[in-house]
Amino acid sequence: MGDIRGSDSEENRNIVNRTIYTAQQCIGAALDALPAKKSNTARKINGDLFERFIRLVISDIGVNVIEGTISVPVKIDGEITFKMNYQHDLIVQDGTKTKAIGSVKTSSKDRIDKIFIDKFLYNKLTDTSTPHFAIFLNDVQRKGKEGEYGINATFLTGHFKGYTVKLNPLDDVYYCDIRPNMVTEKILKDHIKAFDNFVFTDIWRFLE
Structure with a gap:
């Protein structure tokens, strides 16, 4: 693919969003075919593969x-007293310098709180303002039974707005399949974008 700056036509942007979303949904559909007793394993594999996909x-x-x-070194009275280890899905680097930290999840359900808190703690401990961002595939889940399936939204709007206003905003959140309210509601539309x-x-x- 290479450096794609300068090729950001609407058509190319749509291709990026649709290709990534469709490819990952195909992976999820294939894993859905596993026996029901392996469903938890399938979800874990699906999440791991999405992380690898985005890194690629x-x-x-x-x-x-x-x-x-x-x-992360923790200083007390100006001296490093101990260190804390943080595991991250994405560490964007320029040489050996960490420029941004990212989380990659298939959905934000049960995970959004940790991402906001991770940014707060990391920057507090390091006395930096390292950007933290999040990438999600979608925020819907299947509901109903065979023959009567529908979808439910899994995005926790109140949690997202509360953490953004009262804790710290993330340095943007990206969706491959963005929900309608994310482009219309105040606060959401200012902090959530399509993946392209x-x-x-x-x-x-x-x-930079």
């Missing part, structure tokens, strides 16, 4: 990104 996309546009643990914005513009801003 970022690497392919020419950005250095890894997963792993960051050791990340690869065409925002990741390069993090690297």
Whole structure:
């Protein structure tokens, strides 16, 4: 793919969003075919593969990104007393310098709280303002029974707004399948974007 700045036509942006969403949904559909007793394993595999997929996309546009643990030194009275280890899905680097930290999840359900708190704690402990972002596939889940299936939204609007206003906003949140209220509701529309914005513009801003 290479550096895609300058090729950000609406058509190319749509291709990026649709390709990633469709490919990952195909993976999820294949894992859905596993026996019911292995459903928890399938969900874990699906999440792991999505993380790998996004890392490959970022690497392919020419950005250095890894997963792993960051050791955070904690100072007391100006001296390093001990260290805390933080595991992250995405560590965007320029050389060996950490430029941004990201979380990649198939949905925000049961995870959104931790992502906001991780940013608060990391920057508090390191006395930095390292950008933290999140990438989600979608925020819907299946409901009903065979022949009568529907979908439920799993996005916790109140939690997202509360943490954004009262704790700290994330440095943008990205969805491959953005929900309608995310482009109409105040606070949500200011902090949530479609995934194409990340690869065409925002990741390069993090690297500046």
